[in-house]
Amino acid sequence: MTKSTRSNLVITATFLGAFILTSIPAPSWAEQFRPDWVALVLIYWCLATPERVGVGLGWFAGLMLDVLYGSILGQQAMAKALMAFIVVKLHLRIRVYPRWQQALAVGVLLVINQLIVLWIKGVMGLSPETLTYWTGTIVGVIIWPWLFVILRDIRRRARISV
Amino acid sequence: MDASLGKSLPFKTPSQVTRLVVFLTLSVVLMVADHRGDHLRQIRAGLSVLVYPVQVVASWPVEISRWVVDAIQSDEALQQELDTFRKQQPFLLAKLQKYNALETENKRLRDLLNAANKLADRAMVAELLEVHPEPFTRKLVIHRGYNNDVYIGQPVIDTYGVLGQVTQVGVFTSVVTLITDPSHAVPVQINRNGLRTIALGTGAQDRLNVPFLTPSVDIQEGDLLVTSGLGGGFPPGYPVAKITDIVADPNEAFLQISAKPLAHLNHNRELLLIWPGIQKPNEEHDEINTQ
Numbered sequence: 001m002t003k004s005t006r007s008n009l010v011i012t013a014t015f016l017g018a019f020i021l022t023s024i025p026a027p028s029w030a031e032q033f034r035p036d037w038v039a040l041v042l043i044y045w046c047l048a049t050p051e052r053v054g055v056g057l058g059w060f061a062g063l064m065l066d067v068l069y070g071s072i073l074g075q076q077a078m079a080k081a082l083m084a085f086i087v088v089k090l091h092l093r094i095r096v097y098p099r100w101q102q103a104l105a106v107g108v109l110l111v112i113n114q115l116i117v118l119w120i121k122g123v124m125g126l127s128p129e130t131l132t133y134w135t136g137t138i139v140g141v142i143i144w145p146w147l148f149v150i151l152r153d154i155r156r157r158a159r160i161s162v
Numbered sequence: 163m164d165a166s167l168g169k170s171l172p173f174k175t176p177s178q179v180t181r182l183v184v185f186l187t188l189s190v191v192l193m194v195a196d197h198r199g200d201h202l203r204q205i206r207a208g209l210s211v212l213v214y215p216v217q218v219v220a221s222w223p224v225e226i227s228r229w230v231v232d233a234i235q236s237d238e239a240l241q242q243e244l245d246t247f248r249k250q251q252p253f254l255l256a257k258l259q260k261y262n263a264l265e266t267e268n269k270r271l272r273d274l275l276n277a278a279n280k281l282a283d284r285a286m287v288a289e290l291l292e293v294h295p296e297p298f299t300r301k302l303v304i305h306r307g308y309n310n311d312v313y314i315g316q317p318v319i320d321t322y323g324v325l326g327q328v329t330q331v332g333v334f335t336s337v338v339t340l341i342t343d344p345s346h347a348v349p350v351q352i353n354r355n356g357l358r359t360i361a362l363g364t365g366a367q368d369r370l371n372v373p374f375l376t377p378s379v380d381i382q383e384g385d386l387l388v389t390s391g392l393g394g395g396f397p398p399g400y401p402v403a404k405i406t407d408i409v410a411d412p413n414e415a416f417l418q419i420s421a422k423p424l425a426h427l428n429h430n431r432e433l434l435l436i437w438p439g440i441q442k443p444n445e446e447h448d449e450i451n452t453q
Binding site: 016019020022023024025054055056059063064067068069070071072073074075077078081082085088089120124130 | 178179181182185186188189190191192193195196197202205206209210212213216217219220221223224292293294299301303329330337365
């Protein structure tokens, strides 16, 4: 019981960290290189403990992101829920990929996430018309191996097992 | 990754697919409610309280760096700054004197013409809490909310020109959509000849788009665009942008006109919220809605 509360605390803390990293002000030229921290952390926890973190938490994290972004409520929530679903479905496969291949799989997941958001924005007539929309995704793929190691260490130290 | 891979295979009911369907439906319902009817204002305001601590923590690095810069700035630099302010002060005061005289003269003339008097606008300084991290939208979060009488549609300016308008009001914070946001448009007129038009945001940082002007209109590079006061949102006469670029493509019916916003959209910590003197447009809108 106490163990599961502690792991929940640790998971919440990493998500809070991701939210803070998302909203830390950066110079405007650097803004486009900001990866989707919340999506990355969500992917990690869906891979590591799919019965604790899944569609529901992904949806809630997305909703909070919508509030933070001031975008239409449900936009990020939908994208994150779908992404979490795919990760949970494929977690056994993605887990055993070599690190670089895993990063590519994460890239595909991030692209799916971005595509859903782009699609919803497009429906509302607010689609961004530059290719820099995708630079954050590339940065996300590049930092994934490092983020994976950091989060794995956090998970091991907190003894959150599957 | 772990030895107990097999344990994670059987999932408890409800199945992942059911959950996905439920949450996707919920998202669609939320989006429709939010987009169509603006029914979720209260929910958003409530949820924004949850996000508030994150925004405050995220603004610490900037706060700290400002504090450090202030602390290590030498006396000499401060003295210099003070000197420049002292030098500027008489000039500004002199200018203001002239402005006062002009204002009274203007009022007298308006009285003669029986025109409606322009009331002074009320203003309040608001501190910038956060720049919205969502890419390709231009929004700010300010540290003023319901308890400061902030209302949706309220104009926000800085010392150089119009910055944007309030689009969401929370308890402690509000969201300001900048004039460069792709969903934003300001009714403007050219200061030189009074030609009315609109300035659309592009999502780019320092470019506005002035659409639907035919090649025959009188517009030049360097023209100043000021708010026209039409539409009721922005009070008239505040500077918005300068025309930077006019392209006349013979294949197109309209000119392609770019303008550069005058407000310093991304260097300010302090902004001004304006309560227009003549009317509060939002109240009027609410009345119309309730009818």
